[in-house]
Amino acid sequence: MKKILFLMATAVSSLGIAQANLDDLFAAGIDDAQRFTNDYLAPVSESVVYSISNGWYNSAKAKPLGGFEISIIGNITGFKNKDDKTSFVLNTAEYENLQFVDGETSKSVSTALGDIEGVRAFVEVEVAPGVTERQEFELPTGLLAEGLNFMPSGYLQGSVGLIKGLEVKARFLPKIDTDDVKIGLFGAGLQYDFTSSLPADKLLPVAISGVIGYTSLTGEYDFTDAGLFDGDRQIIDTKFSSWTFNAVASTRLPVINFYGGLGYVTGKSTTDVLGDYTVGVGPLSTTETDPFSISRNVSGVTANVGTKLKLGFFRLNVDYTLAEFNTLTAGINFGFR
Template sequence: MKKTLFSIILFTVFCQTKAQNINELLAAGIADAQRYTTDYIAPANEGLMYGMSNGWFNSAESKPLAGFEVSIVGNYSPIKDEKKGFVLNTASYQNLQFVDGSTGKSVSTALGDIDGIRVFAESEVAPGVTERVEFDLPSGLASENINFIPTAFLQVSVGVIKGTELKARFFPKVNSNDVKVGFYGVGLQHELTQWLPAEKLWPVAVSGLIGYTRLDGSYDFTSTNIVDGANQRFETTASTWSFQLIASTKLPVINFYGSIGYLSGKSDTDILGTYVVRQGPFQQTFEDPFSVSNDASGTRLTVGTKLKLAFFRLNLDYTVAEFNNLSIGLNFGFR
């Protein structure tokens, strides 16, 4: 499946490189499809929420009144091996079974690369008559040789009142093939050391930051041989809150900064459209069959450095969290 890099990034956002296999899960019934989809996309949605919450700051010094900075921020989050698979136990499912007779085995998440897992669903539809349907479980991004989650956005920071800086970030809504995605965020940073006596003499600055980010998007996909229908799509919203305590040096050219923080986020994915199951024991039509929700929360530790040359600034930092992240920012500012 050939996609441009940009399209792949958007598919990463929605975790659906193999969505045609996801709708085949409806051949095993809504309950099984919903349970599987929740586990399948959870790590990708979690990684997305961590990724889109990075890059809020490059200094603990808040800008003075009318001071501003425009930043282009890119994030790279490598995918850990433990996020690429989950154990599917057939005892937790009503109809889904492994063709090879296993009762439990590791299968791919939307970030993984486990291929060739064959499953089936069967049931007696009349006395002595059994219907059965077989299909492969989907693999994920790693099967496309993508082992990271990227995010990028434009951010603007403005000093509003003494020691307080207002931030706004956005990624303009873009249509690419069957994917639509865009996000925005707002943040507030306040310098705490300004309240200390002779604060200009302190070699470091300390500030607190609160940031909110929200993503909205959708992905339209085609029907398969097993499941027909119309207007089949996923619609996803994800929102996060980021809380950071930041410290940085106060040198004229090269500075170092770090933070300790906490992330809280939630994503909701609605599977919408008409789905007509044409094979197996559960042949019926579903309209907007189900939704799944995923949460993300955890602490994060960031260390970084910033180079300042007149109006141009360059920063680089690394965050240790449930999904580690490398962030780079190109910044243009005044004051």
């Protein structure tokens, strides 16, 4: 349950490895462990970057000076039918020591989003000079194996109008800090309503604006006490960041409005495996410190459409974004003007 809750909160699927034979992957060698981890986590990096890039706007009309809105925003980023994101082809020719038990040299295995079970691999571990021992293990599965086919994210967001046509935004997730898990999110954005500078602004049926937003999500999992390795300060530290640039249009009706936008998302994820890890058997064991770090860049075009209901100071909005990973976003908003 702890793994599922942490994945839902931070999307740091490194836990799938940390709790599923990370010691065996290290036994294959640092280079093999790093290569596998990179391919295993790649789709998670993409889905998280796209997920946290949503929710920056629910209208193209900027708030007037002093107008404000406080929002609770939730995103559900799905991957149920994305076979190319839930598995990858592992070719043992690209690995130094990792081999499949059944003798095959290439096959599809699960990513951190997937559900391919029962794939067994092995490495030959030297336990003494000239003496090797075969070590077999099962490769980890992912979120689909836990019954999850989406990646959730959520945060609080505030917006306030400044000079005519300009609105500033900020978002954050109240920090979660337990004995072994730390999570934090923050972001900032700007929206400029181009139609506000036109002479016939109030007569136009639509508003058009540009929106820029930056979001950072960090997650840390300390599994020192899990007893997987001899060593100290064993931590998986993951950081996600995203920039989004959007052109937005919306209607200007008093109660129910419709909005949509075209955008571009660019972001990056970095996962560091930190601490001291004693791997190997007997006199040939070695201690690795901060064994590896992996990073991935993500970018792509997005398009969304949504609707907003305004009832006095209370507002609701929902929209759907088409991208490499599609996302459903819903917001509960409280505002003035």
